[in-house]
Amino acid sequence: MLKYTIRRLLLLIPTLFFVALIVFSLAHAAPGSPFDAKSNENKPLPQATIERLNHLYGIDKPVWEQFALYLSNAIRFDFGSSFVRDRPVIEIIGQGFPYSAQLGVQALLVALMFSLPLGVISALRQNSIVDYASLLFATVGTTIPSFVIGIFAIYIFGVTLHLLPFVGWSTPSHWILPTAILSLGAMAFLTRITRASMLEAIRQDYVRTARSKGLGEQVVIVAHVMKNAMIPVVTIVGPATAGLITGSIIIEGLFSIPGIGRLFLTSIIQRDYPLIMGTYMLYAVLIAVANLVVDLTYGIVDPRIRFDR
Amino acid sequence: MPELLAVRDLHTQFFTRDGVVRAVDGVSFELAAGETLGLVGESGCGKTVTALSLMRLIPMPPGRIVKGAIMFDGQDVLKMDDDEVRGIRGNNIAMIFQDPMTSLNPVLTISRQISEALELHLKMDRSEARKRTIELLELVGIPSAKKRVDDYPHQFSGGMRQRVMIAMALSCNPKLILADEPTTALDVTIQAQILELLKGLAKEFRTAFILITHDLGVVAGMTQRIHVMYGGKIVEKADTGELFANPKMPYTWGLLRSIPRLDEHRKSKLLPIEGLPPDLIAPPPGCRFEPRCQYRRDICREQEPELKHIPNAKADHEARCWGTQEGGWLVATDWRREIGDTRVLEEIKQEVAQLPAEAVRAAEAETPPPPPTP
Numbered sequence: 001m002l003k004y005t006i007r008r009l010l011l012l013i014p015t016l017f018f019v020a021l022i023v024f025s026l027a028h029a030a031p032g033s034p035f036d037a038k039s040n041e042n043k044p045l046p047q048a049t050i051e052r053l054n055h056l057y058g059i060d061k062p063v064w065e066q067f068a069l070y071l072s073n074a075i076r077f078d079f080g081s082s083f084v085r086d087r088p089v090i091e092i093i094g095q096g097f098p099y100s101a102q103l104g105v106q107a108l109l110v111a112l113m114f115s116l117p118l119g120v121i122s123a124l125r126q127n128s129i130v131d132y133a134s135l136l137f138a139t140v141g142t143t144i145p146s147f148v149i150g151i152f153a154i155y156i157f158g159v160t161l162h163l164l165p166f167v168g169w170s171t172p173s174h175w176i177l178p179t180a181i182l183s184l185g186a187m188a189f190l191t192r193i194t195r196a197s198m199l200e201a202i203r204q205d206y207v208r209t210a211r212s213k214g215l216g217e218q219v220v221i222v223a224h225v226m227k228n229a230m231i232p233v234v235t236i237v238g239p240a241t242a243g244l245i246t247g248s249i250i251i252e253g254l255f256s257i258p259g260i261g262r263l264f265l266t267s268i269i270q271r272d273y274p275l276i277m278g279t280y281m282l283y284a285v286l287i288a289v290a291n292l293v294v295d296l297t298y299g300i301v302d303p304r305i306r307f308d309r
Numbered sequence: 310m311p312e313l314l315a316v317r318d319l320h321t322q323f324f325t326r327d328g329v330v331r332a333v334d335g336v337s338f339e340l341a342a343g344e345t346l347g348l349v350g351e352s353g354c355g356k357t358v359t360a361l362s363l364m365r366l367i368p369m370p371p372g373r374i375v376k377g378a379i380m381f382d383g384q385d386v387l388k389m390d391d392d393e394v395r396g397i398r399g400n401n402i403a404m405i406f407q408d409p410m411t412s413l414n415p416v417l418t419i420s421r422q423i424s425e426a427l428e429l430h431l432k433m434d435r436s437e438a439r440k441r442t443i444e445l446l447e448l449v450g451i452p453s454a455k456k457r458v459d460d461y462p463h464q465f466s467g468g469m470r471q472r473v474m475i476a477m478a479l480s481c482n483p484k485l486i487l488a489d490e491p492t493t494a495l496d497v498t499i500q501a502q503i504l505e506l507l508k509g510l511a512k513e514f515r516t517a518f519i520l521i522t523h524d525l526g527v528v529a530g531m532t533q534r535i536h537v538m539y540g541g542k543i544v545e546k547a548d549t550g551e552l553f554a555n556p557k558m559p560y561t562w563g564l565l566r567s568i569p570r571l572d573e574h575r576k577s578k579l580l581p582i583e584g585l586p587p588d589l590i591a592p593p594p595g596c597r598f599e600p601r602c603q604y605r606r607d608i609c610r611e612q613e614p615e616l617k618h619i620p621n622a623k624a625d626h627e628a629r630c631w632g633t634q635e636g637g638w639l640v641a642t643d644w645r646r647e648i649g650d651t652r653v654l655e656e657i658k659q660e661v662a663q664l665p666a667e668a669v670r671a672a673e674a675e676t677p678p679p680p681p682t683p
Contacts, residue, residue, distance in 0.1 A: 205411040211366055212406075213426040213477070214398035223425075227416045303461040304415060 001299060008292050012285075017071075019284040020277065024070065027268070027276045028063050034083040034271045057083055059273075070277065079281075080274035082267075089278035093260055097282070099169055100247030100259035106175060107183035108244050112237070115187045119194025120229075123202065124221065134191055141188025150181045150254045169257045178255040182248055186240050193236055194229070201229040231302050238294030242286040246279075312380075313484055313517055314340040314363070319377035321355075321362045324370065328590040332358040332372075334541035342484065343515045345508075347528030347549065349564070350538035351586050356521045357407075359538070360487040364402055365394050382484070400430040403478035405507075407490040409470035413462035419446070420458040423477050430481045445476040449506060468499035472506065479510060486511065486518040492527060504531060526568050529553065537561045540587040540597035543616060547626040557619040557628040560598045562645055583657045596631065601657060604632050604639060 034057075035050045045053075054060045058069065073080060079089040122131040157177060158166040165174050201207070202225050210224040247261030260279065267275035298305045321333040333355045340346055348356045361367050362374050365386060379386040381402065386394065406412040414422060423445060424438035433441060439458070446454035449472040462470055471491060478486050488507060492500040508531055511518045520532055528535055528549065535552045537545040537560065545558040556562045563582040584601035593599055599609040608631050616629045620640055632639035 205406060205408060206414040208366060209404075209406060209412045209474075209477075210414065210425075212364060212398055212404045214395040214400055214429060215425060216395060219425075223417070224414050228414070302416060303418075304463045 001296065005292070005296065008295070012288050012292075015288055016281065016284060020071065020074075020281060021067070023277060023280045023284075024067050024273075025063070027271070027273055028066070030268075030271065032271050033059060034273065070274075074277075074281075079278050082272050082275045084270045084272045084275070089274050092263070092275065093278055093282060096247070096258055096260035096263065099257050100252070100261055101245045103169075103175070103178055103182060103251070103257065103259060104241070104245030104247065106179040108186065108237075108241055110179055110183040111186040111190055114183075115190035116194055116233070119191045120198055120221075120226065122191070123195045123198030123229075126199065131195075134195070138188040138192050141184045145250075146181055146185060146248070147250045147254060149184060150177075150251060153177055153181055154254070167256045169255075174255075178251050178257060181254075182244065182251045186244065189240075190233065190236065194233055197229040197232040198225060201225045204228070227301070231298070234294055234297050234301055238290040238297075239287060242283065242290040246283050246286060312339055313342040313344070313382065315378075315380040316359075316363070317378045317380070319359065319362060319379065320375045321358050321367055321372060322375050323372045325590075330589045331541050331592065332589060333362060334589075334592070335377075336538075336541075336543055338536055338543065338546070340485070340517055340519065342517055344517050344534070345511065345532040346517075346519045347532035347535040348519055348521045348538060349525055349528060349535055350523065352523055353586055353589075354538045355541040355589075356523075356538055357489050360404065360489050360519065360521055363487060364398050364404060365389075366398075366404075396430075399426045399483070400481045401483050402485045402487065403481070403483040405471075405474050405478045405486065405488040405491045408494045409467055409474050410494065412474060413470055415462055418459050418461055419465070419473055422462075423473070423480055426477065426480050441480070442476075445480055446473070448479070448510070449473070449476045451476075467495050468503060471495060471499075471503050475503070475507060475510070479514065479516075482514060482516075484517060486516055487521070488518055489521045490523070491520070493522070493524075500527070507531075524568075525553075525564055537564070540592055541589055542597060542629065544598065544629040545627065546616070548623060551623050551626055555622055555626070556645070557622055557626060557633045558598075558630045559602050559604050559632070559644075561628075563601075584660070596629070600660070603657065604644060606631065606638065 033050075033054065035045060035053045051060075058066060061069075070080070077090070081088050082092055085092060118134050118137075122128075122134040125131055154166045154177065157164045164177050165171070166177050168174055169178075202221075207220060207224055210220045215224075246264070247259040249261040249265055251257070252259040252261040260282075263275060263279045264283075266272075267279055316339075317337050319333055319336045320331070323330040323332055336355070336359055338346070348359065350356055358367065358372075363379055363381075363386065365374070367374060374387060377387065381397065386397065389397070413419075420439055420442050423442040424433075424435070427433045427438040427441055428435070431438075443454050443458050446458060451457060451469060451472055457464075462473070465473065471494075474491075478488075486507075491507065492503050495503060504527065507518070507520075510516070518532075520528055522528055525535075532549055535545075535547060535549050536543045537552075537558065539560050545552065545556065545561045547555075547557075552561065553565065556565055560582070563580070566580045567582065582601055587593055587597050587600070593610070595608070595610045595613050596602070596605075597613075599605050602609065612631075614629050614631045614634060616627050617634050618624070619626055619628050619630075619633050620635055628634070630639075631637055632644070634640075
């Protein structure tokens with residue numbers, strides 16, 4: 001498994017190279033530049049200043065040269081400075097990422113904590129009230145956007161009942177609402193996946209074999225059904241984690257959390273090339289790592305998958 | 310010999326959207342301790358459902374055992390509570406399933422899957438159970454069992470997996486083993502090995518077993534008695550030798566005639582049984598085999614024959630057939646010589662030709678009992 005892990009990590013290099021190439025090309029292909037009069041509508045810059053700035057930041061060079069320069073710097077962990085914020089990209093992300101990551105991890109844990117039992121119960125009590133309730137919840141959680149639910153939650157728990165704070169991230173009680181809202185989508189989705197794969201596993205012949213041995217229903221479900229049913233769930237959790245910990249522009253905006261979620265959007269709007277690269281490469285690395293972790297977890301959950309050959 | 314199992318008037322039904330499927334419709338039979346019995350019939354005739362009913366493993370819903378009694382060792386399995394039934398499963402009655410590829414849990418080691426029952430029923434601790442598991446694997450002929458005990462099912466071949474299933478079934482020394490088509494999913498060369506193994510071990514441990522198969526060739530050397538099932542009912546009961554030599558029910562004869570034989574002239578064709586097995590939602594009112602029977606008369610359609618002793622046969626030979634029973638039109642004749650009434654055969658062929666194509670396809674796809682609710 002170690003050999004496999006190393007091989008996969010080495011494979012990360014070409015993967016990230018191509019991601020970087022694509023993101024870089026797309027960012028530069030988009031019309032406009034960071035110092036366009038347009039992108040600073042309030043205070044249009046004189047043309048001469050723009051040209052001097054372009055030269056200063058190296059934007060007047062050919063794109064391939066810029067890319068080569070970016071790569072050679074990135075290898076030395078120099079990801080440049082934001083054009084707009086005038087601070088190193090690594091500092092900007094380093095400041096916000098812990099908030100986003102904490103929020104994301106919390107949301108994921110909450111989602112798993114509720115969705116797994118709910119999915120299992122609704123599979124075992126198929127077509128019961130619990131099952132229908134969980135279907136209703138999953139539909140609501142998937143279809144109603146988080147900003148709608150978020151605003152309602154702020155209105156009810158924050159403004160009306162004065163139960164929970166909803167601005168900032170200073171104390172654990174500030175964590176509750178954003179974590180809950182962010183977890184809803186993943187929770188709804190994971191509940192359905194868990195239910196479906198439980199139902200799939202419970203119909204298998206080996207479950208009948210397990211029952212024919214005289215095992216109690218609990219042992220059958222936990223030892224025989226659930227271990228099999230978790231395989232598809234693991235597949236989903238990996239990428240979901242990467243998505244959750246890179247922050248959500250909506251939740252972070254709604255609750256004034258200084259995370260990096262909004263950077264994904266603002267960096268593009270401002271054509272802040274180094275920040276675009278920084279945020280999207282972070283996302284790419286996280287997705288790649290999450291997939292690797294998922295694949296390694298498979299080996300633990302499913303013995304049919306082996307890495308040693 | 311003391312009676313081990315007595316099934317009386319067993320009715321198991323599946324309640325589906327299309328109607329009630331009478332998968333097992335009044336089956337009765339007995340089995341003495343150590344006795345071996347073959348349960349034979351086409352797919353969909355209720356063999357597997359009968360076996361699953363004995364262990365109360367029918368998926369509920371949609372299935373339900375609606376009537377009957379299953380006396381095992383003097384106790385009615387159908388009147389037991391869930392805990393009592395679990396105490397019997399794997400311990401007193403064990404089952405070997407058809408497909409060893411899907412019947413073992415892919416994510417648990419062989420050792421775990423066999424030890425489970427040992428720990429549960431024989432109260433062994435982990436290391437005892439493991440030791441016993443290795444012994445069992447050796448017993449069923451798995452080479453270097455000690456090394457392979459911690460392997461997973463996918464590391465075993467089909468035949469080896471079926472050996473594992475047999476080891477699992479034997480693990481708690483059950484009084485009865487139900488082997489449901491144990492060799493159907495296997496290579497022909499492996500089939501004989503597995504059957505020999507099963508036969509030898511059952512004899513050694515004096516375990517009674519019921520061998521379920523659609524293949525009369527499989528039961529030939531394996532069991533003392535054979536019960537032939539058709540459309541959810543037993544249609545003929547006899548000692549194995551007697552059944553092969555002197556079948557008394559046109560369906561059994563049809564089954565025998567459709568087995569290829571090495572010792573027969575190559576020109577003699579294999580004769581299939583024309584038509585489809587009966588629809589168990591709306592079975593024929595008279596004899597269930599009547600629509601396909603070449604020896605039929607009007608009474609066959611109107612009234613159902615009982616399972617009764619047959620003249621010119623051994624004392625415990627019974628069949629469900631108006632023609633061969635006392636006073637029947639086939640009694641004094643050498644009916645097996647002919648393929649039956651050619652006019653009737655033509656009629657049957659025409660009826661089959663008129664069946665909607667879907668029905669034929671569906672029947673050919675060998676629909677097993679309906680799966681649990683979709």
